Amino acid sequence: MTHSGTKVLITGGAGFIGSHLADELLALGYHVTVLDNLEPFYDVSFKRQNIAHNLDHPAYTFVEGDLLDSAFLNEALSGPYDILVHLAAKAGVRPSIENPVAYQESNVRGTQNLLEFARAKGISQFVFASSSSVYGINPNVPWRESDYVLQPISPYASTKVSGELLGHVYSHLYGIRFIGLRFFTVYGPRQRPDLAIHKFGRMLLEGREIPMFGDGSTRRDYTFVGDIVQGIIGAMHYSGSPYEVVNLGNNQTVSLSEMIRTLEEVFGTEARIKRLPEQPGDVPQTYADVSKAAALFGYQPRTPFREGVERFHAWLTSQEIRQLAGAAR
Ligand code: NAD
Secondary structure, eight states: OOOTTOEEEEETTTSHHHHHHHHHHHHHTOEEEEEEOOOTTSOHHHHHHHHHTTTTOTTEEEEEOOTTOHHHHHHHOOOOOSEEEEOOOOOOHHHHHHOHHHHIIIIIIHHHHHHHHHHHHTOOEEEEEEEGGGGBTOOSSSBOTTOOOOBOOSHHHHHHHHHHHHHHHHHHHHOOEEEEEEEOOEESTTOOTTSHHHHHHHHHHTTOOEEEESSSOOEEOOEEHHHHHHHHHHHHTOOSOSEEEEEEOOSOOEEHHHHHHHHHHHHTOOOOEEEEOOOTTOOSBOOBOOHHHHHHHOOOOOOOHHHHHHHHHHHHTSHHHHHHHHHHO
């Protein structure tokens, strides 16, 4: 199927996942507009690097601005757009515990602003980045969307639950099809520096001690960013029902100890580990049942963990990223 010329607005498109999505959509012939406020949650030079190669592309438009500013959105984003992919958010579980109100503002009011924007502009397909964290400490793994017992344990997770629920309201009242995608720990090239694989990888390169929270038995369903992008594109074209919430994971779990061992093997360095107590807000395990995504839009994660870590390592040790990291220090 060709979607050449389809107009897509991506919020947060200068970030980790959004910039990969933009690259893939441009390669497939879509027209891409990115809205991003380049917030300094992590070093902005990474975000500038993520978008630099597209700035001269004739089918790519970058708009720097905040989704909380409705007047700006209406003025700067004239459209029309066929599909809106809303990835912009304050991300990160631990910082949300320090600053819960800012997370609420950006992720809940920001999402509602954007739903209002979609309504005003007549955008009928809205894909939303939710998170596996909505399941929280629900012990019934693998987690299924049909399990309505959400037990979030961080302010960040609660903002994602709120986003999903707002989406239901707008799909019901205003006919905006809303697909909430619950991403499970995404990793790969351009991964956010605050996330464990990136943080630990850099520490290994610099010979620093790695902080290990807990005894290493916590488990994560790590999902390669290229697989997530395929899932997002599937959701962009889903038309079966007005509202869905769908897991995008890898359907396999890796313990923290195994993750560190894989990094050691791929980086060719032995880790020095500093054991620390478990962190509040961290869940013991995440594990996705992905059969719904497979049934609805043919989602099939293909990247084994080791291969994904190798691709991350190649990016982290590339000359341009070494230079960026050096300049940031
Ligand atoms: P990221 O921080 O790299 O990207 C988010 C982008 O949104 C950033 O470039 C940021 O500048 C922008 N942004 C933030 N607030 C904004 C605002 N008010 N207005 C305009 N732009 C704004 O994060 P990511 O890892 O690419 O995550 C993308 C989405 O996926 C987020 O919604 C995140 O919560 C969700 N998610 C990510 C993961 C993961 O493992 N990376 C897991 C679950 C869910």
